[in-house]
Amino acid sequence: MLLELTGLSKRFGPVEVLSDVDLAIDAGEVCALVGDNGAGKSTLVKCVAGIHGIDGGAITVDGEARHITGPRDAAALGIEVVYQDLALCDNLDVVENLFLGREKMRGMMLDDDAMEQLAAETLSSLAVRTIRNLRQPVASLSGGQRQTVAIAKAVLWNSRLVILDEPTAALGVAQTRQVLELIRRLADQGLAVLYISHNLNDVFAVADRIAALYLGRMAAVLDAADATQSQVVELITSGRSGTLGLGADTNGART
């Protein structure tokens, strides 16, 4: 397993926002994380990204327990998070954004042309055809194109786990489809993807597994091939569905 969360707990003051959460994600798969507003999805992401410390449990990467104390630790482990309010610089162009914050990487001495070529190769490996001019400022890109640049950055820097927290929430229908195809392609190229969305069509379109959080607890983790929409809706709204979920006879969560 690339990433494994075991018994993860997180408290804000007296409130336990994540309780004893287990989740494992392997290379090459898209794991969707669903749950109602406030279920704890973004908090879980921020624990993995090193933004929040954890109060219990363990985060394991490649079978080794890790203390992720900041975004830098996460990046060093190959974990890249794409937030909805993206950290792109509007006044810089596409190429500059792709290389932003990494110019001083050890042993890297790339000139402008080499950077542009690498950027173009990365975008074409992801079958991105919507961005014509790599020298255009990011401010002039559409929401979907911006999202694409942020995701491509993860690929360019050889991330192994990409976490996307509601990447399509602000996008139109056509752009959402392109981002969904991009997410699927990331996993097919061997990356692990944790994908958060409230739209079940988007979730079913790309997911290999679906993990449902209910009030900070992992209600169940299902193979997407076996899941139905109504099961997932029940898990989101009540934490259980038939024999699956919290307090049921058999727990769908993987152990």
Add this chain to the structure above:
Amino acid sequence: MALPPAVELRRRNRAALLQQLHRHGPQTRAALTEALGLNRSTIGALATELAESGHIEETTGQSTGSAGRPSTLVACVPQSITVAAVEIRADRLRFALVGLGGEVLERSETALDEGADPMTAVSVITGGTAAASAEAVAAVPGLVDEGTVAHSTELGWIDRDAAADLEAATGREWQVVDTATAAAVGEWTRGDARDSRKLLYLHGGRGLTAGLVIEGRAQRGGSIQLGHIVVEPGGRECACGLRGCLEAEMEAFGFGEDFETTTLAAGMGDAAARDRLRRFGEDLGWALGAVVTATGPDEILFGGWLRELYLSTAAPVRSALAETTLPHLRSKLRLRTPVLGDEGALIGAAETGFAALFDQMR
């Protein structure tokens, strides 16, 4: 069998080398040696022979690795073998001339008047190039068997000997494949589906068709009339004479035309539009469940306007699949969208021609 074994072996090695270069692009002699499992001197002799016959050339490629030494790459000469491909649609005819190695040498298309017979237009668009090419392949949306189009909703053809009509119009032999099968071959050879053993391609045009290819090869009987699987017994009347066909139940969409309006309305919260989308996703999922149970593919590609339908209604599509297929059939099944888009069928038609040529060379 009349050939001496050594000559036959040589023929086979020639075909294997050309096919390797055609599929995987320019490479060094060392890479060829490894890929084909032949020894260095055999590869050397073959390369010399194929260079003399004009099929390949050796070029100095970019420097590789830290040593920066330029390496000699063996590459196909595109013009040495060409395949003509056309895709026939109700309103359009598309043409490509593809060279050995996969390069598209010519590409054009022409609009067809509604109801006009496309055969005359084929001879115009292919011009003299079809006659000069080694193979010619036509992709036709519908149920195709050995040159005959048994049924095409899009073209309104029933039992038409398309191969014979194409030959009469152009003066050369044609292979005919259905559009979905051609696109499947294209995605397997030049797209992202090359790991698929049994690939099912669904094509949404004015009708719904599907094509099954095994290890990238078109199969006899692999052309599937997806649109005429009954999902609503006793339902809407279909142009084919049956009732409740998937195609008939989806007719409300004008086959893709006002589909985007419906998705947009659904996205903005229109309950009726949402309901329609969910029902169409469900219908597609049920029809697909039957096809998956009958054919057991490991990958399904949603092409044409079914791409948009799948990405917008994946929840009901996959729920219906989960409810109508056995676990061992659905657990390893990959559901994807094509990467070649609209060009898939044309590229695949050409690749079907190349596959036949490599077979003949052996």
